Amino acid sequence: MKKRELPNIHSFGINFSGLLCLLLLYACERKGSDSLKPVTQEASEFNIDNTFTNPILPRGADPWVTQKNGIYYFTYTQGGRLVLYETTNMSELALASRHDAWVPEPGMPYSKNIWAPELHEINNKWYMYFAADDGANANHRMYVVENSSSDPMQGEWVLKGKVADPSNQWAIDGTVLDYKGQLYMLWSGGNAGAAPQQIYIAKMSNPWTISSEKVIIASPTYPWEMNGSAINEGPQVLINPNGQVQVVFSASGFWVDTYCLGLLRLNVDGDPMNPADWTKTPQPVFSMKAESGAYGPGHNGFFKSPDGTEDWIIYHARSLPNGGDGNGRNARIQKFTWNGDGTPNFGEPVKIGDSIPKPSGEPIRKVYRTESWSVTEFSSEETVNNRLAIKLIDNDLSSYWITRYSTSPTNYPDHFITIDMGSILDVDGFMFAQKNGDRKIKELEILVGNDNETWENLGTFELANVDRVKQYLNLDVRKQFRYFKLVPIAGYDSQLQPGLAEAATYVLGD
Numbered sequence: 001m002k003k004r005e006l007p008n009i010h011s012f013g014i015n016f017s018g019l020l021c022l023l024l025l026y027a028c029e030r031k032g033s034d035s036l037k038p039v040t041q042e043a044s045e046f047n048i049d050n051t052f053t054n055p056i057l058p059r060g061a062d063p064w065v066t067q068k069n070g071i072y073y074f075t076y077t078q079g080g081r082l083v084l085y086e087t088t089n090m091s092e093l094a095l096a097s098r099h100d101a102w103v104p105e106p107g108m109p110y111s112k113n114i115w116a117p118e119l120h121e122i123n124n125k126w127y128m129y130f131a132a133d134d135g136a137n138a139n140h141r142m143y144v145v146e147n148s149s150s151d152p153m154q155g156e157w158v159l160k161g162k163v164a165d166p167s168n169q170w171a172i173d174g175t176v177l178d179y180k181g182q183l184y185m186l187w188s189g190g191n192a193g194a195a196p197q198q199i200y201i202a203k204m205s206n207p208w209t210i211s212s213e214k215v216i217i218a219s220p221t222y223p224w225e226m227n228g229s230a231i232n233e234g235p236q237v238l239i240n241p242n243g244q245v246q247v248v249f250s251a252s253g254f255w256v257d258t259y260c261l262g263l264l265r266l267n268v269d270g271d272p273m274n275p276a277d278w279t280k281t282p283q284p285v286f287s288m289k290a291e292s293g294a295y296g297p298g299h300n301g302f303f304k305s306p307d308g309t310e311d312w313i314i315y316h317a318r319s320l321p322n323g324g325d326g327n328g329r330n331a332r333i334q335k336f337t338w339n340g341d342g343t344p345n346f347g348e349p350v351k352i353g354d355s356i357p358k359p360s361g362e363p364i365r366k367v368y369r370t371e372s373w374s375v376t377e378f379s380s381e382e383t384v385n386n387r388l389a390i391k392l393i394d395n396d397l398s399s400y401w402i403t404r405y406s407t408s409p410t411n412y413p414d415h416f417i418t419i420d421m422g423s424i425l426d427v428d429g430f431m432f433a434q435k436n437g438d439r440k441i442k443e444l445e446i447l448v449g450n451d452n453e454t455w456e457n458l459g460t461f462e463l464a465n466v467d468r469v470k471q472y473l474n475l476d477v478r479k480q481f482r483y484f485k486l487v488p489i490a491g492y493d494s495q496l497q498p499g500l501a502e503a504a505t506y507v508l509g510d
Contacts, residue, residue, distance in 0.1 A: 060331025228253025294349030306361030
């Protein structure tokens with residue numbers, strides 16, 4: 001029998017040691033590689049961000065919206081100038097970009113009390129209609145400015161002049177109707193602003209010229225049109241799915257809680273200049289609801305959801321009775337449907353603070369839950385009032401992190417706070433919410449990393465000056481990281497210690 005040779009023990013030891021080292025090295029590399037891979041997230045790890053709450057803006061008297069190519073352009077009464085905002089998501093109007101479109105020169109008949117601006121595109125040009133005076137309400141008249149740019153946020157706005165019928169009487173709230181190839185102006189007018197205020201219509205030869213006598217198509221006759229004063233104002237054209245022309249208007253004094261919306265209907269194939277072809281509904285179509293915090297809902301506009309499948313109304317209301325809301329009239333939106341007879345069904349004002357599904361087609365964000373997150377370090381915190389760093393990730397918009405009253409308070413630009421998300425995550429953007437009141441952050445630098453030591457600077461971002469409203473910063477490309485550091489650079493007021501209510505990250509999804 002052939003004798004089997006035993007292996008060389010020394011050689012085996014060397015080979016085994018080498019193999020063991022290779023295995024350990026592979027394991028280390030594998031572990032290191034795995035630690036850099038984003039953790040697969042379950043649905044329970046997200047809060048699906050697909051709702052919003054009213055008001056969408058803490059201000060917004062006489063709101064108006066028009067849309068083109070996926071962009072919504074918004075404006076409202078600001079008194080001394082025409083201002084435009086643009087956004088792709090109406091539920092996030094508070095974050096819209098602002099542009100001062102036109103400021104009147106002083107000392108002119110149209111220099112003061114600029115009310116109820118509206119933006120319209122006519123014959124490939126943009127027009128903003130508005131009412132203004134010289135400081136005396138009795139001198140209110142309608143005016144229009146023109147912009148030839150394809151983008152109303154760009155280009156120059158040029159005053160085309162006063163838009164008036166031959167009587168040249170007190171006039172506000174102008175809007176336009178294009179009906180069977182004829183352009184019409186609708187507005188509210190009266191005797192130097194005294195009651196009754198009525199709704200007029202007249203033909204136009206171009207967007208800045210009324211070319212006919214005016215005709216009254218609505219006067220306040222019902223009790224719900226006479227609270228505070230006998231007023232019909234704010235006419236807004238609404239075409240139903242069958243193509244029938246309707247006009248939603250505001251009734252009673254805007255300063256009373258029972259300010260509301262009424263409805264006019266033009267007969268099918270009717271003549272807009274024939275008052276007999278217009279019918280007013282005997283009851284308001286949208287009214288005050290105290291339980292919803294909707295006092296004096298009125299002066300509205302309309303828009304479609306981003307995918308075009310839904311109809312929405314935008315309107316203003318007060319949150320407290322008797323004009324008691326310090327913020328005054330604020331802007332709100334809600335979806336509406338159509339009744340069998342073709343009239344709009346606006347329902348009741350949705351309660352402020354209640355969750356409302358976003359307009360169909362707006363992005364859905366999957367916001368990571370923060371319960372397992374931690375604060376690794378921070379510059380300072382307000383220990384006296386329990387406004388601690390951890391409040392930044394407690395999922396409570398009413399609690400804040402504020403950098404003051406600490407043993408070593410910091411000032412701009414030495415603030416920072418670092419968040420550990422617990423594992424490497426895919427991130428498409430950041431969600432922030434400013435605190436209520438003062439000390440809001442204007443410029444915020446964001447850094448990200450995987451080891452709390454090496455950082456990638458994503459840049460400096462501007463936060464909006466709004467109270468406890470979720471703000472979204474979309475990244476240009478998806479990032480993967482575990483830690484993020486927030487560095488407030490500047491604030492909206494002179495106080496050097498900023499505050500912030502919430503911070504989170506998200507991925508985009510269905």
